[in-house]
Amino acid sequence: xxxxxxxxxxxxxxxxxxxxxxxxxxxxxxxxxxxxxxxxxxxxxxxxxxxxxxxxxxxxxxxxxxxxxxxxxxxxxxxxxxxxxxxxxxxxxxxxxxxxxxxxxxxxxxxxxxxxxxxxxxxxxxxxxxxxxxxxxxxxxxxxxxxxxxxxxxxx
Amino acid sequence: xxxxxxxxxxxxxxxxxxxxxxxxxxxxxxxxxxxxxxxxxxxxxxxxxxxxxxxxxxxxxxxxxxxxxxxxxxxxxxxxxxxxxxxxxxxxxxxxxxxxxxxxxxxxxxxxxxxxxxxxxxxxxxxxxxxxxxxxxxxxxxxxxxxxxxxxxxxxxxxxxxxxxxxxxxxxxxxxxxxxxxxxxxxxxxxxxxxxxxxxxxxxxxxxxxxxxxxxxxxxxxxxxxxxxxxxxxxxxxxxxxxxxxxxxxxxxxxxxxxxxxxxxxxxxxxxxxxxxxxxxxxxxxxxxxxxxxxxxxxxxxxxxxxxxxxxxxxxxxxxxxxxxxxxxxxxxxxxxxxxxxxxxxxxxxxxxxxxxxxxxxxxxxxxxxxxxxxxxxxxxxxxxxxxxxxxxxxxxxxxxxxxxxxxxxxxxx
Numbered sequence: 182x183x184x185x186x187x188x189x190x191x192x193x194x195x196x197x198x199x200x201x202x203x204x205x206x207x208x209x210x211x212x213x214x215x216x217x218x219x220x221x222x223x224x225x226x227x228x229x230x231x232x233x234x235x236x237x238x239x240x241x242x243x244x245x246x247x248x249x250x251x252x253x254x255x256x257x258x259x260x261x262x263x264x265x266x267x268x269x270x271x272x273x274x275x276x277x278x279x280x281x282x283x284x285x286x287x288x289x290x291x292x293x294x295x296x297x298x299x300x301x302x303x304x305x306x307x308x309x310x311x312x313x314x315x316x317x318x319x320x321x322x323x324x325x326x327x328x329x330x331x332x333x334x335x336x337x
Numbered sequence: 338x339x340x341x342x343x344x345x346x347x348x349x350x351x352x353x354x355x356x357x358x359x360x361x362x363x364x365x366x367x368x369x370x371x372x373x374x375x376x377x378x379x380x381x382x383x384x385x386x387x388x389x390x391x392x393x394x395x396x397x398x399x400x401x402x403x404x405x406x407x408x409x410x411x412x413x414x415x416x417x418x419x420x421x422x423x424x425x426x427x428x429x430x431x432x433x434x435x436x437x438x439x440x441x442x443x444x445x446x447x448x449x450x451x452x453x454x455x456x457x458x459x460x461x462x463x464x465x466x467x468x469x470x471x472x473x474x475x476x477x478x479x480x481x482x483x484x485x486x487x488x489x490x491x492x493x494x495x496x497x498x499x500x501x502x503x504x505x506x507x508x509x510x511x512x513x514x515x516x517x518x519x520x521x522x523x524x525x526x527x528x529x530x531x532x533x534x535x536x537x538x539x540x541x542x543x544x545x546x547x548x549x550x551x552x553x554x555x556x557x558x559x560x561x562x563x564x565x566x567x568x569x570x571x572x573x574x575x576x577x578x579x580x581x582x583x584x585x586x587x588x589x590x591x592x593x594x595x596x597x598x599x600x601x602x603x604x605x606x607x608x609x610x611x612x613x614x615x616x617x618x619x620x621x622x623x624x625x626x627x628x629x630x631x632x633x634x635x636x637x638x639x640x641x642x643x644x645x646x647x648x649x650x651x652x653x654x655x656x657x658x659x660x661x662x663x664x665x666x667x668x669x670x671x672x673x674x675x676x677x678x679x680x681x682x683x684x685x686x687x688x689x690x691x692x693x694x695x696x697x698x699x700x701x702x703x704x705x706x707x708x709x710x711x712x713x714x715x716x717x718x719x720x721x722x723x724x725x726x727x728x729x730x731x732x733x734x735x736x737x738x739x740x741x742x743x744x745x746x747x748x749x750x751x
Binding site for chain 2: 188191194204225226228250251252313316
């Protein structure tokens with residue numbers, strides 16, 4: 182077996198886009214100006230994320246985060262920040278519900294038709310690794326907490 | 338997989354045959370179990386002892402005046418004898434059964450801490466404690482006005498004895514509670530020296546032996562310890578049973594922790610009186626089956642012998658340190674001179690959880706995270722580490738599998 186082939190079956194979990202955003206997050210910083218922020222903790226593994234949001238009217242103008250954690254949690258936070266930019270709060274909440282469902286079940290019925298879900302589809306692979314599902318959803322919990330004006334995401 | 342270890346007295350292949358689970362495959366690969374410090378696998382003798390007790394000889398203990406209860410009580414109490422022998426306790430009544438090490442530490446924090454220590458006194462722990470030897474003392478501090486002091490750990494991962502002594506000098510310390518072997522760094526602490534120092538300043542000393550007793554012969558009299566705690570499931574025994582050893586005069590002075598059945602001498606509406614030590618601390622129906630399993634585990638460890646176990650694990654640890662250190666980007670946390678079979682490490686550009694997931698795909702079980710020692714992680718400036726830990730059944734070849742896989746993990750995240 183070649184070295185490259187050794188982890189081939191893990192490419193479903195660690196897709197290139199996840200490795201890339203995990204390594205070089207584009208939104209991994211505290212916003213200079215923000216309207217709300219919230220923290221999320223995973224006490225089981227010590228992952229920690231703080232999400233900062235800036236609104237324009239009802240829309241999320243910009244999202245940034247500071248995080249320590251695994252490649253999956255960093256990449257999830259980064260792709261989340263990218264995907265929710267410009268979306269109304271209600272649409273963000275609805276997106277989270279679908280994202281969480283996909284992370285848990287691996288199923289994504291609207292990934293073909295919905296552009297945002299398509300972008301998030303690489304995380305469908307975490308459903309095979311129950312202990313890693315929360316890595317992907319933690320930043321979203323923090324984002325929703327920030328939208329709700331709560332400082333701390335409640336644990337699942 | 339061939340074992341290349343040069344042992345004549347220690348037959349790993351034979352030992353592995355005693356552990357049914359080791360023939361399992363994980364994700365289509367042979368199980369490479371390097372997580373014994375979290376919980377060890379169980380030999381056939383332990384499994385059989387527990388099953389046989391339930392199939393042939395089971396009733397509640399210390400109660401029934403019937404044959405089954407008497408036989409079960411004998412079996413339960415014989416584990417107390419085995420444990421006293423294992424750690425060279427002078428008196429079998431000094432062995433108290435608890436649920437685990439955490440239960441033992443909480444018993445001491447509650448009973449000795451609140452019942453014997455006075456507000457204003459201090460407890461000294463160290464930076465390399467497991468949460469189970471931190472949180473009970475924080476709770477004691479907050480409930481009972483006890484000061485909590487923390488002795489430092491050196492950059493090499495050893496207990497800073499000067500720091501420990503500095504915390505003792507005002508003579509207000511009632512108890513020094515220190516691990517005997519770090520579950521993260523693998524460091525053995527100089528327990529006899531710690532006890533001598535504590536006693537010099539009028540403090541009692543407790544050792545968390547959860548890891549140490551698995552790898553090395555423990556003699557509580559030679560250490561001059563006052564309290565010694567460990568758990569069954571890391572010692573190849575079942576979960577749900579742990580041990581507190583304490584000097585009898587301390588146990589006599591300490592009030593009960595939990596109240597209920599089996600721990601009383603008599604109960605009236607006005608007052609109750611307590612049973613003799615150790616039963617005073619064993620309220621309720623105990624972990625009967627588990628104690629029988631633990632007795633078998635102690636017998637198993639003794640049949641191999643601590644000298645052989647220590648030699649085997651020293652060889653594995655040396656091999657692991659050499660192989661892992663040779664991998665670019667791997668940083669081993671903890672470089673103590675005197676250490677046991679636990680090796681924590683980080684890998685550049687890869688988070689420990691990602692490392693563990695990739696290793697898992699190769700059938701390799703390691704622990705990743707903060708190892709219930711968050712303050713120690715901060716002390717070494719890391720969020721988490723991966724940890725490989727060894728047992729009597731670990732092969733040198735398994736460490737090679739780990740090292741070879743880590744090289745590929747590094748390439749994956751490069």
